[in-house]
Amino acid sequence: xxxxxxxxxxxxxxxxxxxxxxxxxxxxxxxxxxxxxxxxxxxxxxxxxxxxxxxxxxxxxxxxxxxxxxxxxxxxxxxxxxxxxxxxxxxxxxxxxxxxxxxxxxxxxxxxxxxxxxxxxxxxxxxxxxxxxxxxxxxxxxxxxxxxxxxxxxxxxxxxxxxxxxxxxxxxxxxxxxxxxxxxxxxxxxxxxxxxxxxxxxxxxxxxxxxxxxxxxxxxxxxxxxxxxxxxxxxxxxxxxxxxxxxxxxxxxxxxxxxxxxxxxxxxxxxxxxxxxxxxxxxxxxxxxxxxxxxxxxxxxxxxxxxxxxxxxxxxxxxxxxxxxxxxxxxxxxxxxxxxxxxxxxxxxxxxxxxxxxxxxxxxxxxxxxxxxxxxxxxxxxxxxxxxxxxxxxxxxxxxxxxxxxxxxxxxxxxxx
Ligand code: PGA
Ligand code: ZN
Numbered sequence: 001x002x003x004x005x006x007x008x009x010x011x012x013x014x015x016x017x018x019x020x021x022x023x024x025x026x027x028x029x030x031x032x033x034x035x036x037x038x039x040x041x042x043x044x045x046x047x048x049x050x051x052x053x054x055x056x057x058x059x060x061x062x063x064x065x066x067x068x069x070x071x072x073x074x075x076x077x078x079x080x081x082x083x084x085x086x087x088x089x090x091x092x093x094x095x096x097x098x099x100x101x102x103x104x105x106x107x108x109x110x111x112x113x114x115x116x117x118x119x120x121x122x123x124x125x126x127x128x129x130x131x132x133x134x135x136x137x138x139x140x141x142x143x144x145x146x147x148x149x150x151x152x153x154x155x156x157x158x159x160x161x162x163x164x165x166x167x168x169x170x171x172x173x174x175x176x177x178x179x180x181x182x183x184x185x186x187x188x189x190x191x192x193x194x195x196x197x198x199x200x201x202x203x204x205x206x207x208x209x210x211x212x213x214x215x216x217x218x219x220x221x222x223x224x225x226x227x228x229x230x231x232x233x234x235x236x237x238x239x240x241x242x243x244x245x246x247x248x249x250x251x252x253x254x255x256x257x258x259x260x261x262x263x264x265x266x267x268x269x270x271x272x273x274x275x276x277x278x279x280x281x282x283x284x285x286x287x288x289x290x291x292x293x294x295x296x297x298x299x300x301x302x303x304x305x306x307x308x309x310x311x312x313x314x315x316x317x318x319x320x321x322x323x324x325x326x327x328x329x330x331x332x333x334x335x336x337x338x339x340x341x342x343x344x345x346x347x348x349x350x351x352x353x354x355x356x357x358x359x360x361x362x363x364x365x366x367x368x369x370x371x372x373x374x375x376x377x378x379x380x381x382x383x384x385x386x387x388x389x390x391x392x393x394x395x396x397x398x399x400x401x402x403x404x405x406x407x408x409x410x411x412x413x414x415x416x417x
Contacts (some may be wrong), residue, residue: 001084001124002027007113009070014038014365015393016203019063022367023070025120027083031119036112037336038365040203041162041243042151043287045311045318047339048138050106066109072375074105074113074190083121088222090114090340105259114340129371130404133345134378141174141401142360142376142384143167145280146181146240149186149217150202150388151244154364157198157210162243164206164217165385166225167279170235172406177414178389178398180230182280185389188224203364205388213256214242214268232277237417239280239384240272245310252383262292266299269272273304279417282307282332282359288391291372293327306355314338316347322355329355333381335372336407348379362386366393377404382415 001196004028010370014020022035039050047067050069052062063157077096078089093113098103122132130414146166151159166184211217218238225236236341244253244265252259260268261283264405272278281300285292287310296371297306309332312318324329331351351358358381360372367389384401387394405412 001082001121002029003080003130003235004083004131005068005115007075007078009067009109009112011067013369014367015391016365018061018365019058019064020071020365020367021066021108021112023116024115025083027120027124028406030123032116032118032123034112034115034119034371035369036108037367037369038108039301039336039363040247040365041310043245043313043337045101045158045287045315046160046337047101047105047107049108049336050103063108066106069105069109070113072360074109078113083117083124086114086118086121087342089117090342094340102339106406107336108129108338111336114342117408118341121370128404129374130377133375134380136269138378139381140377140380140382141405141410141412141414142382143357143415143417144181144398144401145383146176146178147206147385147386147388148185148206148221149243149276150204150206151155151213151217152246154204155202155206155208157208157213157293159208159214159217160242160247161214161240162246163204164221164284165239165240165241166221166238167237167417168235169237170231171414173414174401177318179400180235180399182227182389184224184228184230184236187228191220191227196299201388201390204362205391209252216273218272218278222276237277237295239282240278241285241309242284243283245283245286245288248289257393263290266291266296269296269300275298278304280305280307280330283309283311287311290327294325296326297329303403307332307357307359309334309361314344314347316343316350319347319350319356319358320358323356328356330359332359332361332385334361334363335375345379353382357383359383359385362394362397368393368395368396373397373400373404377401377408
């Protein structure tokens, strides 16, 4: 294998039209890239996304400082290192940064280089990325969680919960899962139109009409599933990401005009789970409400999947705390929340060793990069959420998963729920 001979970055745009980094890592034989995504409902403890703050450019959102950090300091630090020495490369960048949250160089700079290195290495070895990351055991396609209705910080409507997802658990293959979900999505669009509702989409491609309760989207989705010819609970189940940190303050959750305590919020979820086939709830409570989270896990953890996103932010220390305090039973994984591939893989492994579910995830501001599709298969996580069944930056990941499924042939498996 060869050594890294050049590293550079460029300022490009993400799916919301905001600047982000595209990083190139070159060896003598190959060049690999990674284009960095960006969140909107970010956890407070995420590694820092470095923005220029110069209001005259992109309203302060430019990333020229992060680009410079890649081109100068990071490039100097890792040039000459063996491209396959991912752990050493990541360690060198963590040491060079020297802060707990990568605020010096920027997690957007570091994650771009880290993931681009893996891609370059896989290209040099001339093997698919999932195979480079996961080896021969990489064989499980993920059940996709399609965010078909958007609210919260991802849409300009009045739905408090951020994401309403469908999971095609009754499919026999990933390709079938995608077809079933696309059909439901199109039927849902028709239903919205029939009812005179707005059928434009939010940041992740889900419909974003104005609705007045969290139940309305669930009702519309149930209607769409059945009208598309599928059985609720058997073929298709639901998942939610209320992203509760975004409507939590002063120890209360504001839903519509009501202010609820953690316990009352948990009661809302119990009712939802009783009335609809909801099998997974992400960030049902806020990142600062650890006690509430423990109660939520005690009350509902045996029945459904409880996914920690803002509360864990892909950080192994926060996951360890969660395991100790019996908080959640699954984790959402976003590589840019923590900043390197190595740390991401360690967090995934710990979660799996401890029996936590693992959902690989996109960000609401995405790019055409498909890295996370390969990552899900590489680690056999069995679940991915990467948006709705529309918008190019979401669809590329799903199309990549169909490619992977074809490549795996008989070795590939689609999970049962
Ligand atoms: P994001 O949130 O806007 O920070 O990407 C997505 C999520 O909450 O899962
Ligand atoms: Zn979330």
